[in-house]
Every structure is written in structure tokens, then in C-alpha cells.
Amino acid sequence: MNFLSVLVLIFSPLVASGLIFTSFFKNNEVRIRRFSKTFAGLHFLYTLMFLVFFNPQAEGISYYKEITFFGSGWIEPLGLKLAFGLDGLALLMVILTSLIVFLALIASKSNIKQKHKFYYSLIFLLQTAVLGVFCARDMFVFFMFWELELIPMYFLIGQWGDAKAKSSAMKFVLYTFFGSLFMLLGILLLHFYYFATYGVMTGDFSSILVSAPEFPLALQVLISILFLIGFAVKLPLVPLHTWLPDAHVDAPTPVSMILAAVLLKMGAFGIIRFNMQMLPDAFKVLVPALLIMALINIIYTAFIAYSQTDLKRVVAYSSISHMGIVLFGLCSLNLMSFSGAVFQMLSHGLISAGLFMVVGIIYIRTKTRQISELGGLAAVMPRLAGFSIILTLAAVGLPLLMGFVGEFMVFLGSFNSALDDILPIKLYTLIAVLILVLSVCYMLRLLHETFYSNLLEKWHNLKDIMMHEFTVLSIISFCIVVFGVFPMFIINIVQPLLTGILEFLR
Amino acid sequence: MEFFNNILNTMLPEIAILLFIFILIILSMTLDLKHYKLAKWITLLGIFTATALCTKIQVEPIAYGFKDTFISDYYTLFFKFVLLIASFIIVFLTKKAITSRRDNAFQFNAILLTAILGALILVSANDFLTMFISMETLGFATFFLLAFDKGYKSKEATFKYILISAVATAVFLFGVSYIYGLTGTVNFSKIYEYFLDVDPTLLYSMATIFIASGLCFKLGVIPFANWILDVYEGADTSVVTFVSIIPKVAMFSILSRLLVFAMSYSFELTFTLVVISVMTALWANTLAIRQTNIKRLLACSSSANAAYVLFAASLVSVFNLSTVLFYLVAYVFMNIGVFSAVIILENSQFSNRLYEFKNFAYTNPIFTLCFSICILGLAGFPITSGFVSKLYLFSAIIRSGLVFLPFLIIMMLTIVASVFYYLTVVRLMFDKSDKVESEVIPHKTSSAIVILYFCALITVIMGIFPSKVIELCQFIAYNV
Numbered sequence: 003m004n005f006l007s008v009l010v011l012i013f014s015p016l017v018a019s020g021l022i023f024t025s026f027f028k029n030n031e032v033r034i035r036r037f038s039k040t041f042a043g044l045h046f047l048y049t050l051m052f053l054v055f056f057n058p059q060a061e062g063i064s065y066y067k068e069i070t071f072f073g074s075g076w077i078e079p080l081g082l083k084l085a086f087g088l089d090g091l092a093l094l095m096v097i098l099t100s101l102i103v104f105l106a107l108i109a110s111k112s113n114i115k116q117k118h119k120f121y122y123s124l125i126f127l128l129q130t131a132v133l134g135v136f137c138a139r140d141m142f143v144f145f146m147f148w149e150l151e152l153i154p155m156y157f158l159i160g161q162w163g164d165a166k167a168k169s170s171a172m173k174f175v176l177y178t179f180f181g182s183l184f185m186l187l188g189i190l191l192l193h194f195y196y197f198a199t200y201g202v203m204t205g206d207f208s209s210i211l212v213s214a215p216e217f218p219l220a221l222q223v224l225i226s227i228l229f230l231i232g233f234a235v236k237l238p239l240v241p242l243h244t245w246l247p248d249a250h251v252d253a254p255t256p257v258s259m260i261l262a263a264v265l266l267k268m269g270a271f272g273i274i275r276f277n278m279q280m281l282p283d284a285f286k287v288l289v290p291a292l293l294i295m296a297l298i299n300i301i302y303t304a305f306i307a308y309s310q311t312d313l314k315r316v317v318a319y320s321s322i323s324h325m326g327i328v329l330f331g332l333c334s335l336n337l338m339s340f341s342g343a344v345f346q347m348l349s350h351g352l353i354s355a356g357l358f359m360v361v362g363i364i365y366i367r368t369k370t371r372q373i374s375e376l377g378g379l380a381a382v383m384p385r386l387a388g389f390s391i392i393l394t395l396a397a398v399g400l401p402l403l404m405g406f407v408g409e410f411m412v413f414l415g416s417f418n419s420a421l422d423d424i425l426p427i428k429l430y431t432l433i434a435v436l437i438l439v440l441s442v443c444y445m446l447r448l449l450h451e452t453f454y455s456n457l458l459e460k461w462h463n464l465k466d467i468m469m470h471e472f473t474v475l476s477i478i479s480f481c482i483v484v485f486g487v488f489p490m491f492i493i494n495i496v497q498p499l500l501t502g503i504l505e506f507l508r
Numbered sequence: 509m510e511f512f513n514n515i516l517n518t519m520l521p522e523i524a525i526l527l528f529i530f531i532l533i534i535l536s537m538t539l540d541l542k543h544y545k546l547a548k549w550i551t552l553l554g555i556f557t558a559t560a561l562c563t564k565i566q567v568e569p570i571a572y573g574f575k576d577t578f579i580s581d582y583y584t585l586f587f588k589f590v591l592l593i594a595s596f597i598i599v600f601l602t603k604k605a606i607t608s609r610r611d612n613a614f615q616f617n618a619i620l621l622t623a624i625l626g627a628l629i630l631v632s633a634n635d636f637l638t639m640f641i642s643m644e645t646l647g648f649a650t651f652f653l654l655a656f657d658k659g660y661k662s663k664e665a666t667f668k669y670i671l672i673s674a675v676a677t678a679v680f681l682f683g684v685s686y687i688y689g690l691t692g693t694v695n696f697s698k699i700y701e702y703f704l705d706v707d708p709t710l711l712y713s714m715a716t717i718f719i720a721s722g723l724c725f726k727l728g729v730i731p732f733a734n735w736i737l738d739v740y741e742g743a744d745t746s747v748v749t750f751v752s753i754i755p756k757v758a759m760f761s762i763l764s765r766l767l768v769f770a771m772s773y774s775f776e777l778t779f780t781l782v783v784i785s786v787m788t789a790l791w792a793n794t795l796a797i798r799q800t801n802i803k804r805l806l807a808c809s810s811s812a813n814a815a816y817v818l819f820a821a822s823l824v825s826v827f828n829l830s831t832v833l834f835y836l837v838a839y840v841f842m843n844i845g846v847f848s849a850v851i852i853l854e855n856s857q858f859s860n861r862l863y864e865f866k867n868f869a870y871t872n873p874i875f876t877l878c879f880s881i882c883i884l885g886l887a888g889f890p891i892t893s894g895f896v897s898k899l900y901l902f903s904a905i906i907r908s909g910l911v912f913l914p915f916l917i918i919m920m921l922t923i924v925a926s927v928f929y930y931l932t933v934v935r936l937m938f939d940k941s942d943k944v945e946s947e948v949i950p951h952k953t954s955s956a957i958v959i960l961y962f963c964a965l966i967t968v969i970m971g972i973f974p975s976k977v978i979e980l981c982q983f984i985a986y987n988v
Contacts, residue, residue: 071972071973071975072973072976074973074975074976075975076972076973076974076975077896077899077900077974077975077978078975078978078979079830079975079978079979079982080900080903080978116940117870120869120938142899146890146891146895147890149889149890149895150889150890150891152889153884153889156931156935157935157938160935160938161938168935172928172931172932175927175931176924176927176928179923179924179927180921180924183920183921183923183924184920186899186902186920187902187906187913187916187917187920190899190902190903190906191906193903194903194906194907
């Protein structure tokens with residue numbers, strides 16, 4: 003087990019991103035792409051090895067590692083360490099990240115036509131940043147990687163995107179930066195009050211986890227709200243969501259996949275890590291408000307998704323809606339819905355990546371994303387239509403597919419939640435369940451009008467999906483079906499951790 | 509005899525610089541024009557000698573010289589090192605300024621050394637008179653440096669600088685006269701001791717506010733900030749590099765000392781400075797968004813950075829002081845890096861317009877990488893020292909009490925705006941454009957390129973392993 007190092011896990015993509023600039027690759031586009039795909043695939047296998055040797059019942063953090071430099075940590079005078087480790091939740095997110103990056107690199111073949119070196123190295127830099135966020139065991143390290151992720155993402159959207167990509171990318175960065183400054187404020191306050199109370203400076207999750215509940219409640223709530231602003235931008239929560247449709251529409255397909263599948267999860271991951279795990283009392287105070295916001299997120303964006311005319315926008319808004327379900331599950335304070343929310347994070351990651359892939363495939367061939375200009379594509383692209391049916395049905399929550407499990411667990415759990423005594427959560431759940439109807443409305447409309455209405459004359463010569471596109475879609479569909487049938491395999495990995503978190507929240 | 513002891517104990521670096529100023533002036537009258545390159549090497553030798561002599565001066569216990577008007581301790585030693593190292597690097601950047609006016613090469617370097625001399629004495633000043641004289645030495649030398657460029661824009665910039673400088677000096681002296689009237693002394697330690705027994709009045713607060721706003725001129729902070737854009741645009745870039753670093757660092761050193769000793773009794777002053785810094789951040793960062801000239805943009809950026817530091821410096825504590833020191837060190841290297849990149853561009857016949865930056869990433873990848881690192885450092889993105897220094901600075905401000913939290917939030921929001929313009933600069937270099945010819949930057953500016961690489965490297969190293977530097981800064985701050 004010694005070969006499993008979390009540092010290798012995080013920083014090997016960084017090494018790869020540097021290797022791409024060596025003279026071996028010159029400007030040989032095929033060689034660069036093959037190297038990148040191989041590397042990402044190996045990296046994915048490596049993360050799976052972590053899963054094999056992972057013991058969900060183990061107390062504390064597995065695979066803990068610290069980087070030191072001449073015997074001192076990162077910012078020793080502030081007690082900050084470059085510490086990394088994995089728990090059940092982080093492990094799942096790491097595997098999702100690695101898988102999605104692998105798939106996105108395969109999908110890049112038909113989407114990226116210029117500046118190859120730069121593109122692939124940025125993707126690997128992004129991967130390092132995201133893995134760093136998930137594996138960080140120190141608040142400030144978390145924040146550092148959170149910020150670091152902005153730069154590659156900015157270029158990935160801006161340089162390879164469509165018409166208004168540059169302003170969309172800037173919007174994405176400014177929104178996230180805005181949120182993260184509040185998060186930084188929260189982190190600094192927590193860091194300072196820990197120092198004021200215990201006389202020790204530290205940013206370590208595990209230390210603060212134990213003692214943060216002893217701070218004054220008002221302070222905890224303040225810090226919790228500051229964190230929430232940061233995570234609400236990424237999640238995204240409704241008033242702060244406007245960057246997402248723009249960024250998604252203008253980003254190239256592989257980047258959209260990563261953005262939807264991995265980066266949005268960072269918001270939910272942060273809420274679990276910071277708000278629920280570290281400040282449980284404050285979270286309990288905020289739950290009533292958050293539940294309402296989650297409801298608005300679910301219903302409001304579903305309606306907007308229905309009224310969109312652009313394929314990618316429909317998928318983007320459905321993303322926001324589904325992340326609302328995640329937040330709803332987190333706020334229900336019930337083991338069933340909590341596990342459901344985590345499962346929903348994974349299932350949404352796979353499904354939305356798949357849906358963006360489908361939209362991207364259509365866009366490359368037809369150069370349009372307007373639903374009104376498409377129609378009847380199933381006749382010329384039967385294989386794509388087949389995959390689309392699986393993905394859409396998973397998105398609307400058909401049983402035996404991955405989407406169903408998450409939503410069902412969230413709603414079942416929240417209906418039986420112990421919050422029933424103080425909040426009308428049964429009513430909330432009933433309203434939230436409307437999403438099942440609404441998502442059927444917009445998703446099936448999308449499926450029908452794109453693939454099954456009349457085929458226009460000009461689309462008669464479209465080619466069906468190619469080999470690499472087939473690979474991506476079949477891997478995603480395979481996962482969706484397998485884990486839809488055997489969800490407990492995933493849930494068992496996180497359940498001990500979630501049970502522990504919930505104990506503090508009760 | 510006591511006089512010479514004083515000199516030996518406290519003033520060695522300054523004396524060395526003075527000696528080299530005389531050497532340069534004498535050589536300028538005797539040497540032939542074709543030896544103009546010698547001027548640079550003599551200047552470098554002078555700065556190097558001064559740096560070496562810094563290790564010889566007495567700092568422990570604290571040494572006073574010339575009847576307590578001159579002080580030498582770890583704090584001044586630290587700042588002298590920073591100033592000398594920064595000016596050592598900047599001298600390499602003056603190449604172009606000198607080649608265009610070879611006949612004045614020796615004078616230019618003599619004046620440059622005079623400015624450094626002023627800055628060094630300013631750091632060590634322990635009473636208002638020494639401070640005023642050294643400030644004016646630095647100021648007058650800067651006038652000449654700014655006007656050195658032949659273009660009419662530099663003359664205009666210099667005139668603006670002189671006028672506002674005169675007003676600022678008047679305001680400063682006005683405040684000092686009140687302090688003298690109240691206490692009967694101009695010595696920092698004596699003023700500090702005087703107010704241990706006597707309650708400070710409102711007049712004291714007024715006086716300190718006048719003094720502080722007089723100092724704001726050189727920092728480029730709000731009451732006297734409007735010179736900064738035109739001066740940065742008009743003057744020669746190497747001189748601008750000098751102006752953006754040396755007076756600023758020296759001024760922060762003396763301002764921090766004043767705030768710790770002579771001006772430490774006034775809450776009104778603290779509050780005013782916080783408001784000033786937030787307003788400056790707001791002003792500079794919104795102004796920068798619309799700039800299309802890199803030098804004007806950097807002027808705004810330097811003003812904004814001064815505002816961040818001023819915020820922490822005004823909330824006096826040992827911890828805050830250490831963050832100020834670290835921020836200044838980080839800032840010096842990032843700023844020199846950015847300006848050396850601008851100089852490289854100028855030397856390769858690019859104008860300072862931002863849209864000319866297109867295609868750089870594909871024609872000069874390493875140059876773009878280093879330039880981007882320095883710019884992103886100024887914006888405060890991770891893996892650069894800019895990130896660590898901002899983090900450290902804000903942690904200090906948070907510690908100073910929740911009263912200042914609203915101000916901090918406003919300032920952080922202006923930082924979001926700053927990300928916009930910094931990222932725009934970086935983005936433009938990665939844009940592809942057919943109109944602009946993809947010219948490779950020639951290698952005739954090798955020293956500037958080396959400096960850029962060096963600064964980018966330092967920025968990254970200090971971003972990843974800042975521990976040792978922060979520990980040094982804390983040690984210095986504890987010893988004030």
C-alpha cells in the first residue's frame with residue numbers, strides 16, 4: 003500500500019502538464035493527445051487503487067500526508083500546513099474528477115482544433131487544483147486550490163470557447179472570486195478565533211472540527227453565512243447563479259463537462275466540509291432559510307430550463323435545478339437524504355457530463371444549438387439517440403438508473419426528517435417532488451424536439467457518432483446503469499462519515 | 509571623536525553612497541564621453557559596497573547617532589537591505605534611459621544614488637527634521653530623474669509631481685509645527701515619552717492627520733494621488749520603477765515607525781488612515797478598469813497596493829507590522845518583474861498600449877509565463893507571493909478587531925474589480941490576432957529579461973515556501 007501516496011495523486015497531473023511542453027511533443031497534436039489520454043486513464047486507475055485499499059470504517063483520515071520544506075510547513079508562523087488526506091467523501095469526489103477528466107480528454111479530439119499543448123496542460127493544471135480542493139486537510143490549502151482552479155478555467159473557457167466566451171469566462175472568474183473573498187473572510191475569522199480561544203494557530207480541519215462548536219453562536223452563524231456565500235456561487239444558488247448558463251454555453255464541450263460534473267460539486271463539497279462538519283450549530287440555525295432557497299433553486303430554474311430555446315442552456319439550468327436537490331438533501335438533516343445528496347452529486351456529475359457531450363456532438367455537426375432548428379435527428383443518428391434516451395431518462399429519474407436513486411433517497415429522507423417538529427418539511431418535500439414532473443417536461447421536450455419530430459431537409463447527411471464519442475457515452479451510460487442498480491456500493495463508502503457528521507447536527 | 513564613532517556605528521552605508529556620488533560627479537567632469545558605460549558599474553559598485561557595509565553597522569543594542577536624530581536597529585537594517593537590493597536591480601533597468609542621453613550618464617547615476625541616499629536616511633530618521641531633510645533629498649532627486657527623459661510628457665509629469673509634492677510638503681510641515689508647538693521637541697522618542705504623561709488633545713490628532721496625509725503623497729494614496737497616472741505614463745519606465753518602489757518602501761518604513769512611536773495616541777488618525785486606504789483602493793481599482801495603457805494601469809495598481817498596505821500599517825501591532833514588511837518584500841519583486849517586462853516591450857518597439865500584447869504567448873512563451881506570474885501575483889492568485897502576502901495581511905486586519913470588518917469587506921470587493929484588469933492583461937497576451945505582426949522580442953535587453961525571470965522565480969518561491977521570510981519579518985517587527 004506504500005505506493006498509494008496522496009501527493010502523487012494530486013501533483014502527478016501537474017507534472018504531466020509540464021511534460022507536455024518538453025521538446026518530445028513538439029507540435030505533434032496526435033502525440034500530445036494520446037499522451038494526455040493515456041496519462042489521465044492511468045491516473046484514473048491509480049485513484050481506483052485508493053478505493054480498493056480504502057476502509058470506510060476507519061476513524062479519521064486515510065492516506066494523510068504533509069509537505070514540508072527544510073523542516074517547516076507552508077506558512078509556519080500562521081500554523082498552516084500543506085496537509086492532504088482522504089475520507090470517504092473526498093475519495094468519491096477524487097474518483098469522479100479523475101474519471102471526468104479522462105472522459106473530457108477523450109472528447110477533446112473533435113472539439114479542440116488549436117493551441118493543443120496549452121489546452122492539455124491547462125486541463126491537467128485544473129485537475130491538480132480540483133484534486134487539491136478535495137484532498138486538502140487545511141482550510142487555507144483548501145482556499146488556495148479553490149483560487150488556483152480559476153486561472154486554468156478562465157483560459158479554458160475564454161480561449162477555446164464560442165462567440166462571447168471571453169466575457170463569460172471573466173464573469174465566471176469574477177463571480178467565483180467575489181464568493182471566495184467572503185469565504186476567505188470566514189476562514190480568517192475561524193483561524194483567529196481558534197487562536198484567541200486556544201492560543202494555537204492552526205488551519206487544520208480536524209482541530210477546528212472539534213473546537214469550533216464552542217465559539218459563540220452568533221459568530222458561528224456569521225462565519226457560516228460567509229462560507230455559504232462562497233459556496234453558493236459555485237453550487238450555484240439562485241441569486242448568484244447567472245454566471246453558470248453563460249459559462250456553460252460558451253465553453254467548449256469538454257470544459258463544460260468538467261465544469262458541470264466536477265466544479266459544481268466543489269460548492270456542495272464545501273458546504274459539507276465547512277458548514278456542516280465544522281459549524282454544525284450554525285448550520286442548524288440556517289437550515290430553515292437554506293431549505294427555502296433550495297426549493298427556489300429547484301423549482302425556479304426548472305421553469306427557466308423549460309423556457310430555453312438553446313439546447314445547452316436547458317442542460318445548464320437543469321444542472322442548477324439538480325444541484326438544488328443536493329442542497330435540499332443536505333439541509334434535511336437525515337441520514338437517508340444526506341446519503342442521497344452525496345449520491346446525487348455523483349449521479350449529476352455523470353449525467354450532466356453525458357448530456358453536455360450529446361449537445362456538443364450535435365453542435366459540431368449542425369453548428370446550431372437552437373431547438374427550433376433541429377428535429378428528427380434519431381433517423382440519421384440512431385446511436386446518439388439511444389444514448390440520449392438513457393441520459394435523459396436518468397436525468398428525469400427513471401428507476402434503475404443513477405438519477406433515480408439520488409432523488410428518491412433525498413425525498414424519502416426529507417419526508418421522514420426529524421425536522422418535522424419545527425418546520426413544515428413534509429410540505430417542502432411535496433413541493434420539491436414537483437421537480438420530477440417539471441424535469442420530465444423540459445427533458446422530454448428536449449428529447450422529442452431534437453430527435454423525434456420532423457427531420458429537416460438540411461440534416462439528412464449528418465454522420466452518426468464516431469468511435470471516441472461512442473467510448474465516452476458508453477462509459478457514462480454503463481456507470482449510470484450499474485450504479486443505478488447497485489447504489490449501495492457507493493453509499494457504503496460514505497455512510498460511516500455521514501453518520502458521524504449527522505451526530506453533531508442532531 | 510564621538511562624531512566619528514557615530515558614523516562608524518550607524519551611518520556606514522550612507523557614507524559609502526555619498527562617497528560614490530562624489531566619485532561619479534568628479535568622473536563626469538573628467539572622463540571622456542565614450543566611457544559612459546562606466547557610470548553604471550560605479551553605481552552598482554557603490555550600492556554593493558553599501559550593502560556589504562550594512563552588515564557592519566551596530567543594531568544590537570539599538571544605536572543612536574547625532575544626538576538621537578539618527579537611529580539604527582534591526583528594523584532600519586532590514587529596510588536598508590530591501591532598498592539597496594531593489595535599487596541594485598533597478599540600476600540594471602536604466603540602460604535605455606542612459607543610452608539615449610550618454611552625455612548625462614554620470615549625472616543620472618549620481619542623482620539616482622542621491623535618491624537612494626535620501627531613502628536610506630529616511631529609514632533611519634528619528635526626528636522630524638532628519639525626516640524632512642531626507643524626504644526632500646529623495647524628492648528633489650526624483651524630480652531630476654523624472655525629467656530626465658527627453659519627451660515633453662516627462663516634463664509635464666515632472667511639473668505635476670513638483671507642484672503636488674510642494675503642497676504635500678507644506679501640509680506635512682504644518683502638522684509638524686503643531687506637534688512641535690505642543691511638545692517642544694521634534695524627536696520621535698521624546699514625543700512618545702511626552703504623551704505618556706500628558707493626555708493627547710484633539711490638536712494632536714489634527715497634527716498627526718496632517719503629517720500622515722503629507723506622507724500620503726509619496727505613497728500615491730488618496731489626498732495626493734492624482735499625480736500618479738500621468739507621472740507613470742510620462743516618465744522613463746526605469747525611473748517609474750524606481751519611483752514606484754524606493755520612495756514607497758522608505759515611506760512605509762518611516763510611517764510605521766511614526767505610528768508606533770510619535771503618532772500612536774490618536775484613534776482618529778487610525779480611523780482616518782483606514783478610510784483613506786479604503787477610498788484609495790476604491791478609486792484606484794475602478795480607475796484601472798478603463799485604462800488601455802499598461803503604465804497607467806500599473807500606476808493604479810501600485811496605488812491600490814499601497815492602500816492595502818496602509819490599511820494594515822495603520823492598525824498598529826507587532827503582527828500587523830510583520831505583515832506590512834512581508835507585503836512590501838513580495839511587492840518589490842512582483843513590481844520590478846512587471847516593470848522590467850514593460851521595459852523589455854518598450855525596447856522591442858512596442859508601445860504601451862494593451863492591445864499590442866496580443867500573440868505574445870505564442871511568439872514568446874517564457875516571457876509571457878514570467879510576466880503573467882508577476883501580474884497574477886499582483887492580483888493575488890495562489891502559488892505567488894502575492895497570494896500569501898494578501899492572506900497574511902488580511903489575517904492581521906481581522907485580528908485588529910471586528911470594527912474594521914466592514915472596511916475590509918469594501919476593500920475586498922475592490923480587489924474583485926482588480927482581478928478584472930489584471931486578468932485582462934494576461935488574457936490579451938494569449939489572444940490570437942492576425943493584425944499584429946508576431947515579432948519576437950530581440951535579445952538586446954538581456955539584463956531586463958534576466959531580471960524578469962529572477963523576479964518571477966522569487967515570486968513563486970515565496971508563494972510556495974514563505975515560512976522563512978515571514979519568520980524574518982516577525983523577528984524584525986518584534987525588534988522595533
